[in-house]
Amino acid sequence: MPRRAPRSSGLRRVSGRNGGRSTRHRFPRATYNQRWHAESGFSQHKRRLGSALTARGDHAQARELVLRVLTHNLILLAEAA
Structure with missing residues (x-):
């Protein structure tokens, strides 16, 4: 061995x-x-x-990214309230 x-x-x-x-x-x-x-x-x-986007097209990925950032910001605001 x-x-x-x-x-x-x-x-x-x-x-x-x-x-x-x-x-x-x-x-x-x-x-x-x-x-x-x-x-x-x-x-x-x-x-x-x-960490992964589900959309395939460039325009759809950009839209998904914007929505994810907005969702993240809303989560932070809800926690602070």
């Missing part, structure tokens, strides 16, 4: 041009915070309404 390699400790080595520093160190603070809010909103939308 072949010998198995030991399991990873969960840590990984970060390499790259910036030496492992995260993206936020390269952006001004206000800009990074805007990106964080946008990514959070996209994630929340996908969790609630799914």
